[in-house]
Amino acid sequence: MATREERIGRSFVPGVRHPEAVAAAPAPFDVRGLVRRVLFIALLVGFTVLFIYPFIWLVSASLKPGREVFSGGLIPETIRWENYSELFNQQPMLQWTWNSILVSMAAAVSVTVSSALVAFAFVFFRFPYRNVLFGIVLATMMLPGAVTMIPQYLIWDFLGWRNTLVPLWAGNLFASPFYIFLLRQFFLGIPRELFDAANVDGASPLRTWWSVALPLTMPALIVVFVFELKAAWTDIVKPLIFLEDIEQFTLPLGLKAIVDNPSIGGELHFELLAVGGVLVTVPMIVIFFLAQRYFLEGIATTGSTGR
Amino acid sequence: MSSDTAAGRADKVSRWSAAERRTLLWALLFLSPWIVGFVIFTAGPMLWSLWLSFTDYNPLSGQGDFIGLDNYARMLEDRRVGLSLWNTLYFSVLYVPLSVTLGLGLAMLLNGVGGRFAGSFRTAFYLPNVTPAVAVGTLFLLILNNPNGLLNQALAALRLPTPSWLNDPDWIKNGIVLMMLWSIGGTVVILFAALRNVPAELYEAARVDGAGPIQRLLNVTLPMISGAIFFVLVINTVASLQLFSEVYTMFFGQRTGASAAGESSALFYVVYLFRNAFEFLRMGYASALGWLLFVIVVLITFFQFRLSKRFVYYEGE
Incomplete structure (x- = not known):
C-alpha cells in the first residue's frame, strides 16, 4: 500500500495526493486519496475511450446496411460483409x-x-x-x-x-x-x-x-x-x-x-x-x-x- | 585530417594533400544525393517560385508574362486571402494552446499510471496519429454529421445543444479543432518522454521543502520540461498554419453536395493556395501566396524563439 502511494505521489498528476496528508494522517482509510484515485482512473479511461471509440464505431458502420449507419447499436443487427465486396466491385x-x-x-x-x-x-x-x-x-x-x-x-x-x-x-x-x-x-x-x-x-x-x-x-x-x-x-x-x-x-x-x-x-x-x-x-x-x-x-x- | 598514412607523406607544396583530396571526393560522393536534391528540389524551386510570383503563369498554355508586383497587389484586394488568413488564425489560436495544454494534461495522466500499463495507454492515445488524413476527414464527416452523427448523438443524450458542425458557419471551424485534437497523440508522446526524464530527486527535494502538487507543477515540472513544451508549441503552430489534408477531404475537391458554408468557413490558407494553383491554374498568384506563407511562418517562428529565451530553461546554462 505504502509503495503504491509513493508511486502515485511521485508521479505528480496534479491533485493526486498531498504527501503531507500521509504524514499528518496515517489513517487506514483515506477518503480524499480514494476520491482522487477514482477521478484519475475515470479521466484515464474516459480519454482512452475518446481516442479508441471512433475506430470501433467506424468498423461497426462499415458492416451495417446504409440506412443504419447513423442509427442502431454498435453491434449491427445483421453484419453485412457484402459492403466490402461491394466496394471492391x-x-x-x-x-x-x-x-x-x-x-x-x-x-x-x-x-x-x-x-x-x-x-x-x-x-x-x-x-x-x-x-x-x-x-x-x-x-x-x-x-x-x-x-x-x-x-x-x-x-x-x-x-x-x-x-x-x-x-x-x-x-x-x-x-x-x-x-x-x-x-x-x-x-x-x-x-x-x-x-x-x-x-x-x-x-x-x-x-x-x-x-x-x-x-x-x-x-x-x-x-x-x-x-x-x-x-x-x-x-x-x-x-x-x-x-x-x-x-x-x-x-x-x-x-x-x-x-x-x-x-x-x-x-x-x-x-x-x-x-x-x-x-x-x-x-x-x-x-x-x-x-x-x-x-x-x-x-x-x-x-x-x-x- | 584523415588517419590515412599517406597524409604524413603528403606533398607539402599542394594546398591539399592527396589524402585530403580523396577524403573530399568521398565526402562529395556521400553527400551527392542531398546536394543534387537541394539544388533541384529545394533551392531551384524556391528561386523559380519567387520568379513565378512575379508572373501570371498558366500551366495549360505554358505562358507567363512578367507582371511585376501585380500578384502581391491583388492579394491585398482579394477578399478570400483575408478570409483564409482569418480562418487559419482562428483555428491556430484555438488549436495551438488547446493542443499543448491538453497534451500536457494527457502526458501527466500517462505519467501517473506508472509501470507497464503506461505503454498501453500511450498506444491508445497515439493510434489516431497513424490514421491517414483522408480517413480522419472521412471519419469526422460521419462523426460531425447533423443531426445523427456520433458527436451530436452524444450531445443530445447529455441534453446539450447539437450544432450543425458541417453546415453552420459559426461551428465548422470548432468542429475542425475537435477533429485535429483527436490526433494529439504525437504531442502527448513527446511531452510524456520529457516528463519521464525529470529527475525524481527534484520532486523529493520539493516535497521536503513542503511544496504542494500545484507548486511542484509550476516550479519543478514546467521548468524542467519547458524545452519540450516549446518544441511542441513551435511544431504545432507551423503545422496549424499549414492545415490542409483533412479539411480538403471534408469540404473541397469534386465533392458533390459539399457544404456551401464550408467553401468559406473552412477555407484555410493552404487550401486556398492549393485551389489557386491546381484548380484555378493561377500558378503565379499561388506562388505569391506561398511566399506570403513563408514570411508568416518565419516571422512567427522567430518571434517564438525570441520569447523562448525568457521562458525556456536549458540544463547547464
Missing part, C-alpha cells in the same frame, strides 16, 4: 492498394538509404564548410512545402512523369533533412575507434558505412523506414497534384474519390465511406503495432533532441 481497390504499397515501399527504402549516406558523411568525413552545409540542411526543415510545391510539379511534368507514381516517391532518392538530422544523431553515438579500425583494415568509406555504421544503427534506420512508410501511405497532397487516371490512384486518393461521390444510383452510401476508411487505416494500424517501439522512440528522440 465498384472501385479498383486492389489496384489502389497495390499502388499504395509500391509507392510507400519505394519511398521508405529510398529515403532511408539516401539519408543514411548523407548523415554518415556529416559524421565520418572532415571537410571544409561541413557545419555550414549541415546548417543549410537544418534550415530547409523549416521551409513550408507550399513554397516549392508548384515548381516541383512543373519539374515532374516537364520530365513526363505526371500521372504516374514516380513523383510520389522519387524525390526521396535525394534524402530528407529531417531524417539526415535524426540519423546523424545516431551515427554520432558510434565510437570513432570503430571507424578507425575499419580504416586500418583497409575498408573503403562505403564499406565502413555498410558493414560498420549501418548494422550499429539498425533501430534508427527502422525508425526512419517506418516514419516514411507512414508518411507516404497517408499522403494525399502529392496524389492530388500528380494523379489523374483512376487506375493510378493510391488508396487515400481513392477514398477521397469515394467521399467526393458516395452515391450509387442516386442513393448516398455512407457505409461505403466507412469501408474505405477502414481499408486505408488498417494497414497503418498493423504496421504501427509491429513497429510500435520504433514509432514511439523515434518521436521521443526527435522531440527531446529538438529542444
Whole structure:
C-alpha cells in the first residue's frame, strides 16, 4: 500500500495526493486519496475511450446496411460483409492498394538509404564548410512545402512523369533533412575507434558505412523506414497534384474519390465511406503495432533532441 | 585530417594533400544525393517560385508574362486571402494552446499510471496519429454529421445543444479543432518522454521543502520540461498554419453536395493556395501566396524563439 502511494505521489498528476496528508494522517482509510484515485482512473479511461471509440464505431458502420449507419447499436443487427465486396466491385481497390504499397515501399527504402549516406558523411568525413552545409540542411526543415510545391510539379511534368507514381516517391532518392538530422544523431553515438579500425583494415568509406555504421544503427534506420512508410501511405497532397487516371490512384486518393461521390444510383452510401476508411487505416494500424517501439522512440528522440 | 598514412607523406607544396583530396571526393560522393536534391528540389524551386510570383503563369498554355508586383497587389484586394488568413488564425489560436495544454494534461495522466500499463495507454492515445488524413476527414464527416452523427448523438443524450458542425458557419471551424485534437497523440508522446526524464530527486527535494502538487507543477515540472513544451508549441503552430489534408477531404475537391458554408468557413490558407494553383491554374498568384506563407511562418517562428529565451530553461546554462 505504502509503495503504491509513493508511486502515485511521485508521479505528480496534479491533485493526486498531498504527501503531507500521509504524514499528518496515517489513517487506514483515506477518503480524499480514494476520491482522487477514482477521478484519475475515470479521466484515464474516459480519454482512452475518446481516442479508441471512433475506430470501433467506424468498423461497426462499415458492416451495417446504409440506412443504419447513423442509427442502431454498435453491434449491427445483421453484419453485412457484402459492403466490402461491394466496394471492391465498384472501385479498383486492389489496384489502389497495390499502388499504395509500391509507392510507400519505394519511398521508405529510398529515403532511408539516401539519408543514411548523407548523415554518415556529416559524421565520418572532415571537410571544409561541413557545419555550414549541415546548417543549410537544418534550415530547409523549416521551409513550408507550399513554397516549392508548384515548381516541383512543373519539374515532374516537364520530365513526363505526371500521372504516374514516380513523383510520389522519387524525390526521396535525394534524402530528407529531417531524417539526415535524426540519423546523424545516431551515427554520432558510434565510437570513432570503430571507424578507425575499419580504416586500418583497409575498408573503403562505403564499406565502413555498410558493414560498420549501418548494422550499429539498425533501430534508427527502422525508425526512419517506418516514419516514411507512414508518411507516404497517408499522403494525399502529392496524389492530388500528380494523379489523374483512376487506375493510378493510391488508396487515400481513392477514398477521397469515394467521399467526393458516395452515391450509387442516386442513393448516398455512407457505409461505403466507412469501408474505405477502414481499408486505408488498417494497414497503418498493423504496421504501427509491429513497429510500435520504433514509432514511439523515434518521436521521443526527435522531440527531446529538438529542444 | 584523415588517419590515412599517406597524409604524413603528403606533398607539402599542394594546398591539399592527396589524402585530403580523396577524403573530399568521398565526402562529395556521400553527400551527392542531398546536394543534387537541394539544388533541384529545394533551392531551384524556391528561386523559380519567387520568379513565378512575379508572373501570371498558366500551366495549360505554358505562358507567363512578367507582371511585376501585380500578384502581391491583388492579394491585398482579394477578399478570400483575408478570409483564409482569418480562418487559419482562428483555428491556430484555438488549436495551438488547446493542443499543448491538453497534451500536457494527457502526458501527466500517462505519467501517473506508472509501470507497464503506461505503454498501453500511450498506444491508445497515439493510434489516431497513424490514421491517414483522408480517413480522419472521412471519419469526422460521419462523426460531425447533423443531426445523427456520433458527436451530436452524444450531445443530445447529455441534453446539450447539437450544432450543425458541417453546415453552420459559426461551428465548422470548432468542429475542425475537435477533429485535429483527436490526433494529439504525437504531442502527448513527446511531452510524456520529457516528463519521464525529470529527475525524481527534484520532486523529493520539493516535497521536503513542503511544496504542494500545484507548486511542484509550476516550479519543478514546467521548468524542467519547458524545452519540450516549446518544441511542441513551435511544431504545432507551423503545422496549424499549414492545415490542409483533412479539411480538403471534408469540404473541397469534386465533392458533390459539399457544404456551401464550408467553401468559406473552412477555407484555410493552404487550401486556398492549393485551389489557386491546381484548380484555378493561377500558378503565379499561388506562388505569391506561398511566399506570403513563408514570411508568416518565419516571422512567427522567430518571434517564438525570441520569447523562448525568457521562458525556456536549458540544463547547464
